[in-house]
Amino acid sequence: MAEISLKQVVKNYGRTPVVHGIDLEIADNEFVVLVGPSGCGKSTTLRMIAGLEDISDGEIRIRGRLVNDLPPRKRNISMVFQNYALYPHMSVRDNLGFGLKIAGQSKKVVAERVDEAAGILGLSELLDRLPAELSGGQRQRVAMGRAIVRHPDAFLFDEPLSNLDAKLRGQMRAEIKKLHQKVASTIVYVTHDQIEAMTLADRIVVMRDGHIDQVGTPMEVFNHPANTFVAAFIGSPPMNQLPATLDDGRLRLGDGTAIALPTRLRERVRAGQKLILGVRPDDISPEGHGLLEEGEHDTIDLEVDIAEPLGMESLIYSRLAGQEVLAKLYGPRLLSPGERLTCRVALTRAHLFDADTGRNLEAD
Amino acid sequence: MFRAIRTRQTTLAPLVLLLPAFTVMLFVVAMPLAFSFYTSLTPYRLTRPESIEIYIGARNYIRLWDNAAFWAAFWRTILFLAIALNVELLLGLGIALLINKLTWGQRTLRTIMMFPMMFSPILVGFQFKFIFNDNIGIVNNALQSLGLIDRAIPWLVDAQLAMFSIIVAEVWMSTSIFAILLLAGLLAMPRDPIEAARVDGCNSWQVFRHIPLPFLMPFIFIAMTIRSLDVARAYDIVHVMTGGGPAGRTELLWTLIARVGYNNARMGEANAMAYVSTLLSIAFTVFFFRKLMAARRYMGGAE
Incomplete structure (x- = not known):
């Protein structure tokens, strides 16, 4: 339906800049998730696209049309808010039909579209209720229904699931994904939850302090994090990050532990460079209990501090070079605290970051 | 036997504790109310105390029916109420919406806004009497200096203008009540x-x-309820500014009642009027x- 383009978009509150000139191209029918910690400017960016915040500098185009000075009602977008933002004094039916009524659509068209949206979202039984008489998940669905009845150019979601409990959040996540498949549409979705970002997005935009740190498909962002921030933010539990130096072709950690330098990175490092070795817990496993038994690897000795059995796998908390390190044990086996394990580190999936800039050595 | 006394004590205790309150209510509210109602059924005149003993039934009320001055004051009070309340609502709503937009200095402005409510209505009346004075008043003075008028406008002498002037004073004094209540509503509203x-x-x-x-x-109707009671008993401002004049053209219910009761000493008739005007207030409140x-x-x- 519509592509959205941001060029050098800046937002200042008074003299405090909160968004520092970001560029982003969102393709037609693309599901883009803006993700980052609170205060990173993701919601502000979304609200600028919606027209609820003024744009301090730069350009936003929707469907090629410059919208900088257009009020929200002229942008033909719809938005789902974190607190649902339903009209408390209107029934579900009136909530859904409100935008169409304001747009001057005939009663017949309003009724048809409301019924259609209610059908898609399973709200048909609830049309005469007031928002106060609905559960959180139902309210969320009404908010989504209100967005889809208008057949907008794009949908904006502002942390729509953060007020729901964990189980409902999972369900609604799936419903949003289904909705995107049923109602082909451009979606910009803001969340601080990296799982939502991974599961929903065609492309993830990781933001920090008003800058975009990385844009990419979920797998790109997961497998090739651009810097230490993205590496720590995406993926749960987060990637282990161990300070290291290059010593005689090997990586030496703070306590003297040596780990082999992945061959593919040999050309990328300089002698004496301060580095950070990034390895996900999934890639450190006791021998015979790993995900990846093939390929280049090295071994380290870890002592179990705590083991958390999760069923299919156990999470191992240990210490290495004075900091906490997480490892995973696949396949059932009892572990006891104090037990020493020889773990394989999958070097093919290890990353090296420059300790000063935080950038991934393989990032272009 | 000991037990029996205890039981009686516990049943009596609440009654004994409530007795002072009941007594006060009886003497302060119920008896004056009954007494004044009774006097409305007599030709009671303050100058002839013995007239309080003559029972004349509903004659005072029946006479009111034909009392043109009373009905003029009655309808004028309703008109006064309607205009004052609506103007105050619109201005108060406007002020509340504007203040709600402020991000800076809102509290200070809220406090300043309350100033008119801090003055005694009598003093507001005096002040506006001066402001609208046709010779030395600031309004005429300003209009003449600006060259908008060449002759003094008799603000408090002309019948229509006098009513207008009183409404201006009333609105000046009480718009902030609407503004405060509506602002409270706006601040409580989800964004x-x-x-x-x-x-x-x-x-x-x-x-x-x-x-x-x-x-x-809901906030508007709360403000309306409070203010309708307030305006329906308007006396002070009118008394000070025009005294109900010129020729009774700004006479409201309570200025008329006070005149009949105290100046003419016809307390029985005045009480009958007061009961009718109370019904008016109740009607507005219920509405x-x-x-x-x-x-x-x-x-x-x-x-």
């Missing part, structure tokens, strides 16, 4: 639905019409309260 409505395609007026206005209706309940029901979904 999200407004943004949702803006995205849903509403222009500013449509947003206001569909979101904050229904939300404010606004019904509206309030309806508005509350309408907003029943509000979280």
Whole structure:
């Protein structure tokens, strides 16, 4: 339906800049998730696209049309808010039909579209209720229904699931994904939850302090994090990050532990460079209990501090070079605290970051 | 036997404890009310105390029916109420909406806004009597200096203008009550639905019409209820500014009642008038309260 383009978009509150000139191209029918910690400017960016915040500098185009000075009602977008933002004094039916009524659509068209949206979202039984008489998940669905009845150019979601409990959040996540498949549409979705970002997005935009740190498909962002921030933010539990130096072709950690330098990175490092070795817990496993038994690897000795059995796998908390390190044990086996394990580190999936800039050595 | 006394004590205790309150209510509220109602059934004149003993039934009330001055004051009071309340509502709403937009200095402004309410109505009356004085008043002075008029306007002498002037004083004094109550409503209102409505395609007026206005209706009716009681008993400002003149053209119910009761000493008749005007107040209160309940029901979904 519509592509959205941001060029050098800046937002200042008074003299405090909160968004520092970001560029982003969102393709037609693309599901883009803006993700980052609170205060990173993701919601502000979304609200600028919606027209609820003024744009301090730069350009936003929707469907090629410059919208900088257009009020929200002229942008033909719809938005789902974190607190649902339903009209408390209107029934579900009136909530859904409100935008169409304001747009001057005939009663017949309003009724048809409301019924259609209610059908898609399973709200048909609830049309005469007031928002106060609905559960959180139902309210969320009404908010989504209100967005889809208008057949907008794009949908904006502002942390729509953060007020729901964990189980409902999972369900609604799936419903949003289904909705995107049923109602082909451009979606910009803001969340601080990296799982939502991974599961929903065609492309993830990781933001920090008003800058975009990385844009990419979920797998790109997961497998090739651009810097230490993205590496720590995406993926749960987060990637282990161990300070290291290059010593005689090997990586030496703070306590003297040596780990082999992945061959593919040999050309990328300089002698004496301060580095950070990034390895996900999934890639450190006791021998015979790993995900990846093939390929280049090295071994380290870890002592179990705590083991958390999760069923299919156990999470191992240990210490290495004075900091906490997480490892995973696949396949059932009892572990006891104090037990020493020889773990394989999958070097093919290890990353090296420059300790000063935080950038991934393989990032272009 | 010991037990029996205890039981009696516990049943008596609440009654004994309530007795002072009942006694006070009886002497302060119930008896004066009954007494004044009784006097409205007599030709009681303050100058002839023995007239209080003559019972004349509903004659005072029947006579009111043909009393043109009373009905003139009655309808004038309703008109005064209607104009003052509506102007105060519109101005108060405007002020509340503007102050709600402020991000800086809001508290200070809220305090300043309350200043008119801190003055005694008598003093407000005197001040406006001076402001509208045709010779030395600031209004005529200003209009003449600006060259807008060449002759003094008799603000408090002309019948229509006198009513207008009184309404201005009343509005000046009490608009802030509306503004404060409505501002409280606006501050309590969730912001999200407004943004949702803006995205849903509403222009500013449509947003206001569909979101904050229904939300404010209960607050508006609360303010209306309070103010209708207040304005219906208006006496001080009118008394000071025009004394009900010229020729009774600004006479409201209570200035008339006070004149009949105290100046003419016809307390029986005045009490009859007072009871009728109380009915008017009750009617207004019931009307606004019904509206309030309806508005509350309408907003029943509000979280």
